[in-house]
Amino acid sequence: MEDIFNQIIKDNVDIYDYLEIPHTATPSEIRTAYRQHALIYHPDKQNGDDTKFTILLRCYEILSDETLRKKYDQLRSVKLQREIDWDKLTELTKQFQDELRASEEKAHANKKRKWKHSLEQLKEDGLKRRRILEQRLYEEKNDINTTKKTSSISDDVPLEDLIQSNFDSSNNTVRLKYSYRQSLRDLIDSQVIEEIMSIFGTIESVVVQDHDDRYGYALVRYKYDEEALDACNHNYNESASKWDGTKVRKLASLLRGCSIAVAQTDDYTNNPNVNAILKDYLARHVKSVSDKKL
Numbered sequence: 001m002e003d004i005f006n007q008i009i010k011d012n013v014d015i016y017d018y019l020e021i022p023h024t025a026t027p028s029e030i031r032t033a034y035r036q037h038a039l040i041y042h043p044d045k046q047n048g049d050d051t052k053f054t055i056l057l058r059c060y061e062i063l064s065d066e067t068l069r070k071k072y073d074q075l076r077s078v079k080l081q082r083e084i085d086w087d088k089l090t091e092l093t094k095q096f097q098d099e100l101r102a103s104e105e106k107a108h109a110n111k112k113r114k115w116k117h118s119l120e121q122l123k124e125d126g127l128k129r130r131r132i133l134e135q136r137l138y139e140e141k142n143d144i145n146t147t148k149k150t151s152s153i154s155d156d157v158p159l160e161d162l163i164q165s166n167f168d169s170s171n172n173t174v175r176l177k178y179s180y181r182q183s184l185r186d187l188i189d190s191q192v193i194e195e196i197m198s199i200f201g202t203i204e205s206v207v208v209q210d211h212d213d214r215y216g217y218a219l220v221r222y223k224y225d226e227e228a229l230d231a232c233n234h235n236y237n238e239s240a241s242k243w244d245g246t247k248v249r250k251l252a253s254l255l256r257g258c259s260i261a262v263a264q265t266d267d268y269t270n271n272p273n274v275n276a277i278l279k280d281y282l283a284r285h286v287k288s289v290s291d292k293k294l
Helices: 002-010 015-019 027-041 050-064 066-143 159-164 190-197 225-233 272-285
Strands: 173-179 203-211 215-222 255-260
Touching (some): 015 050, 015 066, 066 225, 066 272, 173 225, 190 215, 215 225
Antiparallel strands (some): 173 215
């Protein structure tokens, strides 16, 4: 009998389920269930099964003995509790994974939406600048003498507006501003700037520009617009803790600002007359684009 009992435990047989009775069944209900199943499994019956009948007999013997039934019920209760605990753990794990996945998707969607809004705002600002400039130039043109309309322009038109109105749709290039010191001149080159700014994303190229007594400038081109926007949104007035643990931590503390670089094209507006006036003005007043104060 001990072998059959061990087999029942090993094969994970639930005696109550085997007899198709509830665990609260009375001795009378157990006896009735045993007889019904014995008619099916008895070896003398057609399609009978000696193994199943032996297990059935042992199940009945266990449930008929009050002591054995009590021990079996205790064992069965522990087993069921473990299954419940495991199912609960599995469900909690699945809930956690679902919540984590939903949180990551939400954060990605918010970041993408914020980047798209900022990019659209930059484009809209560029269009507004161009419309304002065209209107001012149109008014200037009507006020000056006809014979001098292509060779003069009011000097009160801000040079910043003239240059920044020349805007294109490429927004993956930023203009970096950093504190310039004569003693650090040989330490800051395109390779160092690339190592510092690569913390925001993949860099395609770096061009070190001119410097004045206080600041140096460089153009940094990222692979993606979103990376360039991240670089612009960083607060460079705070400590350079973002570079903690890197070998460029000290040099990164020299950074002072970053903005989307405004590209130059041959035409400043869609109006050829306005373009002619602008080009004449730039030829007379600006030696190069680098003379423009940013």
